[in-house]
Amino acid sequence: MRRKLTPYLLALPGWAWLAMFFVVPIAGMVSLSLTSGNVITGFYQTFNVGNYLDAITLYSEQLVRSLLYGLGATLICIVIGYPAAYWIAFHGGKHKSTYLLLILLPFFVSFVLRTISWKFTLSDNGVVLGTLKSIGLLPADFAVLNTAPAVVLGLAYNFLPFMVLPIYAVLERMDHRVVEAAHDLYASKLQAFLRVVLPISLPGVFAGGLMTFIPTTADYVNASVLGGPGNTMIGSIVQTQYLVNNDYPIAAAITFVLMGVLLIGIFSYARALGTERVMEVQAK
Amino acid sequence: MTATTEAPATTVAEPSTAAVPAISLTGVTKTFQSSRESFTAVGGLDLDIESGEFFSLLGPSGCGKTTTMRMIAGFEEPTTGVVRLDGTDVTDVAPNHRDVNMVFQSYALFPHLSVADNVAFGLKRKRVGKAETDRRVAEMLELVELGGQAKRKPSQLSGGQRQRVALARALVNQPRALLLDEPLAALDLKLRQAMQMELKRIQRDVGITFVYVTHDQGEALTMSDRIAVMNEGYVEQLGTPAEIYEHPATRFVAEFIGTSNLLTGTAAATTSDGTDVRLDCGQHVLVAERLSEGTQVDITVRPEKIQLSTEPPDASLSRVRGTVADTVYLGSSTHYTVRLDDDTEIVVFQQNDRDLSAADAVAGRGSDVWLSWRLSHSYLLPS
Numbered sequence: 319m320r321r322k323l324t325p326y327l328l329a330l331p332g333w334a335w336l337a338m339f340f341v342v343p344i345a346g347m348v349s350l351s352l353t354s355g356n357v358i359t360g361f362y363q364t365f366n367v368g369n370y371l372d373a374i375t376l377y378s379e380q381l382v383r384s385l386l387y388g389l390g391a392t393l394i395c396i397v398i399g400y401p402a403a404y405w406i407a408f409h410g411g412k413h414k415s416t417y418l419l420l421i422l423l424p425f426f427v428s429f430v431l432r433t434i435s436w437k438f439t440l441s442d443n444g445v446v447l448g449t450l451k452s453i454g455l456l457p458a459d460f461a462v463l464n465t466a467p468a469v470v471l472g473l474a475y476n477f478l479p480f481m482v483l484p485i486y487a488v489l490e491r492m493d494h495r496v497v498e499a500a501h502d503l504y505a506s507k508l509q510a511f512l513r514v515v516l517p518i519s520l521p522g523v524f525a526g527g528l529m530t531f532i533p534t535t536a537d538y539v540n541a542s543v544l545g546g547p548g549n550t551m552i553g554s555i556v557q558t559q560y561l562v563n564n565d566y567p568i569a570a571a572i573t574f575v576l577m578g579v580l581l582i583g584i585f586s587y588a589r590a591l592g593t594e595r596v597m598e599v600q601a602k
Numbered sequence: 603m604t605a606t607t608e609a610p611a612t613t614v615a616e617p618s619t620a621a622v623p624a625i626s627l628t629g630v631t632k633t634f635q636s637s638r639e640s641f642t643a644v645g646g647l648d649l650d651i652e653s654g655e656f657f658s659l660l661g662p663s664g665c666g667k668t669t670t671m672r673m674i675a676g677f678e679e680p681t682t683g684v685v686r687l688d689g690t691d692v693t694d695v696a697p698n699h700r701d702v703n704m705v706f707q708s709y710a711l712f713p714h715l716s717v718a719d720n721v722a723f724g725l726k727r728k729r730v731g732k733a734e735t736d737r738r739v740a741e742m743l744e745l746v747e748l749g750g751q752a753k754r755k756p757s758q759l760s761g762g763q764r765q766r767v768a769l770a771r772a773l774v775n776q777p778r779a780l781l782l783d784e785p786l787a788a789l790d791l792k793l794r795q796a797m798q799m800e801l802k803r804i805q806r807d808v809g810i811t812f813v814y815v816t817h818d819q820g821e822a823l824t825m826s827d828r829i830a831v832m833n834e835g836y837v838e839q840l841g842t843p844a845e846i847y848e849h850p851a852t853r854f855v856a857e858f859i860g861t862s863n864l865l866t867g868t869a870a871a872t873t874s875d876g877t878d879v880r881l882d883c884g885q886h887v888l889v890a891e892r893l894s895e896g897t898q899v900d901i902t903v904r905p906e907k908i909q910l911s912t913e914p915p916d917a918s919l920s921r922v923r924g925t926v927a928d929t930v931y932l933g934s935s936t937h938y939t940v941r942l943d944d945d946t947e948i949v950v951f952q953q954n955d956r957d958l959s960a961a962d963a964v965a966g967r968g969s970d971v972w973l974s975w976r977l978s979h980s981y982l983l984p985s
Contacts, residue, residue, distance in 0.1 A: 496711070496712055499710040499771075500723070501697040502675060502703055503703065514712055518713060520714075
C-alpha cells in the first residue's frame, strides 16, 4: 500500500505548487473576468459574459495583429535559426558550446534593455539610419521605428534562441550517419536534407515554433518600445487595462480570449504537423 | 613484410583473359590532415575484388579497413591512388553517383520512415516506377524475412530486424557491390552467428559482390571467399580463409588469427547432442553441429574458453587429454601450452581466480591434464 502511494507523495510538492501558483490564480482570473464594477466601488461577481464580448469586439484588431506579428516573428526565427542550429550541430566541431554560448549571450542582458538599445540603434537619425541617410543611400524621411517590421524584427531578435536551441538539440542528437546513408542511396545533398534531415528535425522546429510563437504573440515590450500607435499588440492592451485603467474584468477577459485563440492555434498546428508521428521520432 | 603479399597476377598481367574486377584499388593512400597533425589511415593499397565474391577486410581497430571501405563508397576521397568500379575510374565520383551501397555499423536507418519506405528510399531516388519499387521492396523484405514488418518504424524493431532492414535497404538497389561495415557488431553472439549464415545465404542468392569489414576473425573466416588482413594501413596478407589461417604470411597475421586453437579430425558418429569427432591424435571430442560421418572438420577453440583440470571433466563437455608443455604466468591469468599425443599444441588461458599454489599444482610442467570446453565454445571452420 505504502509503495503504491510513494509516487503520488513524491508528486505532491509539484501538485501543490501547480495548485497554488497556477490553478488558484487562473480560477481567480476566470472569476474576475466575469465581474462588473470599477476599482472605486469594487468588483462584484455578476457572471458578466459581456466582458468577453467587449474583449472580442473592441480589440479584435489588436488580437489579429498580435497573431500576425507572432507568426511573422516565428517564421523569421525559423529562417534564421534553422541554418544556425544546423551549422552548429553539423559543422561546429570542437567549438559547439562556444557557438551556443554566443547564441545565448544576449540573454545576459535584460530583455527590456536589449529592446531599448534597438530603439537607439534604429532611431531615425541614429547610427545606422543616420549614416545611410547622410551618404544618400536612404531618403531623409525613411524610418524603421514605429513600423510593423520594427516590432516583428524586434520580436524575432529577442526570441531567436528559443528557436535555435530545440532545433539544435534534435540535430545534435540525430545519428549523422543517416545523412551518409541518404547519399549512399543516391540522394543529392538537397534531397538528403529535404527527405531525411528536415523530417527528422521537425520535432525541434515544432518545439521551437511553440516556444517563440506563444511568447511573441503575448509580448507587449517590443510593440511599446519599437512600435507606434498603429502597432499596438494585445499584450499592451492588457497592460493598459490593468495598470492604467484598472479595468480588471476586461483585462482578464482579453487574457482568456488570447489564451483560447493560442490553444486552438497550437492544436491545429500540432495536427497539421502530425505531432504524434513527430513525437514518436523524437522519442526514439 | 608490409605491402600486399599476393598480387593477384590474373588481373594486371593478363587483362585480356581475366574478368574485370568489381572493385579495384590501385596505389590508394589516405592521410587525414588536421591543423596540428596528420594521420595516415591507409598507407598504400592495391586490391582487386572479384565480381560476386564475399571479400572481407579484417584487422584490428585503426588498421584502415573502414577508411578503405569509405573510399570505395565515396565518403572519403583517397589522398593518392585510383578507385575503379567495374574498370571505371570513380575516384572523384560522389557517393550518390556510385553504384555501390553500404550497410552501416549503426545501421543508420531513417527513423521517420517505415521499414518499407526505408527500403524504397534508393529506388525512389533512382526514379524507379512505383509498381516496380513496390514489387522489389516486397521481394527484398521477403528475402530478409521481414515481410510482416513493412509498415513498422525502425524504433519498433529488434536489433536483428533493424540489421536486416539495413541490408534490404542496400541490396534492393542491386548494386555492383555491397559494402558492410561491421554490420553484426551490435548484435549478441547467438544472433550474430545466425546472421553470419544468413548473410552468406543472401549473398549466394543475390550473387552480388560483398565487401565486409570486421575485426572479428571468426566472422571473416566463416563467411569470406577471400580475406585481406590489414594492419596499420597496409594489407598484411590476402587469401582465402584457410590460406590465411594455416599459412600466415606475417607475424602479425599469425598473432592476429592465432588466438584460436585448431583441432583437426573426422566426424565419427552423430549423437543426440551433435557429432562425435575423432581427432587426428586419436581422441574424441563432441561438437554441437551435426555432420555426416567421415566429414573432415577443423575445430577451433578460443584459448580462454578451455578449462584445464586434473580430474576427468563432465562427459557432456568436449574434452581431450594432454601434457603441459609450457606455462607462462601473467598475473591475472596463466597461459598454458598443452601438447596432445600427436604433438598438437593447444594454448589455454586460465584465469588465476583460484589459489595460486593449487593452480600451480594443477598446471605443473609435464603433468597430464584434461582440457574441456562447452560445445557452444568450439566452432567449425569451413574446410
